[in-house]
Amino acid sequence: MINLIPDVGPLNVLCLGAHPDDVEIGCGGTLLELAARADTTVATALLTATPERRLEAETATPRFFPGASVTVLDLPDGRLPEYWGAAKQALEDLGHLHQPDLLFAPRIDDAHQDHRLIGQLASTVWRNALILHYEIPKWDADLKPPTHYVAVSEVNARRKVELLNSSFPSQVHRDWWDDELFLGLMRLRGIETRSRYAEGFFAAKVALSFNTQGGQP
Ligand SMILES: [Zn+2]
Numbered sequence: 001m002i003n004l005i006p007d008v009g010p011l012n013v014l015c016l017g018a019h020p021d022d023v024e025i026g027c028g029g030t031l032l033e034l035a036a037r038a039d040t041t042v043a044t045a046l047l048t049a050t051p052e053r054r055l056e057a058e059t060a061t062p063r064f065f066p067g068a069s070v071t072v073l074d075l076p077d078g079r080l081p082e083y084w085g086a087a088k089q090a091l092e093d094l095g096h097l098h099q100p101d102l103l104f105a106p107r108i109d110d111a112h113q114d115h116r117l118i119g120q121l122a123s124t125v126w127r128n129a130l131i132l133h134y135e136i137p138k139w140d141a142d143l144k145p146p147t148h149y150v151a152v153s154e155v156n157a158r159r160k161v162e163l164l165n166s167s168f169p170s171q172v173h174r175d176w177w178d179d180e181l182f183l184g185l186m187r188l189r190g191i192e193t194r195s196r197y198a199e200g201f202f203a204a205k206v207a208l209s210f211n212t213q214g215g216q217p
Helices: 022-034 051-064 080-097 113-125 154-167 179-192
Strands: 011-017 040-048 069-075 102-106 130-134 148-152 197-202
Touching (some): 011 113, 022 040, 022 051, 022 154, 040 051, 051 154, 069 080, 102 113, 113 130, 154 179, 179 197
Parallel strands (some): 011 102, 040 069, 102 130
Antiparallel strands (some): 130 197, 148 197
């Protein structure tokens, strides 16, 4: 297995989530890894939130990636497919503001209808970004083997769990929310890619260039 390493140079990252905590659960370890990379910016956009959860989101993401911007919209939680047009427009509007190199979004086949819609719409708006769809463990049991992995150091894996617990107090009472779940999934993805911990992603389309003299058409 070889590692694919993006070019040295500026990397603009956009993270999409349906709800506060989606991004941090799905790719929080990767954000902590990216925080050590030079010339990297991170913006996060969430489509739904209650006032309480909006505050959590606005303070959480910059703790994972210092300087990250957070945009929180107010579409209805749990009902996004009914508001397809508004969700599409919201993403189109974000597309005018953000032209990321790397886009994180929920899986296109996530069992949660809000996640699934955002995941499916992402590639209709952003066609020049590498889109990596993150996974979110849930009661619906929709996990499947990832196509791509990002290794996460043990320090950052444990930091991710600490930050999830301290950043989202409105969610820690949920019966599925605990350290074992978050660390366990990262440990499982780690053994699948020969690292201690990792986060798994799904890519529908990846372009590779092996000609460093001019890979662009
Ligand atoms: Zn969610």
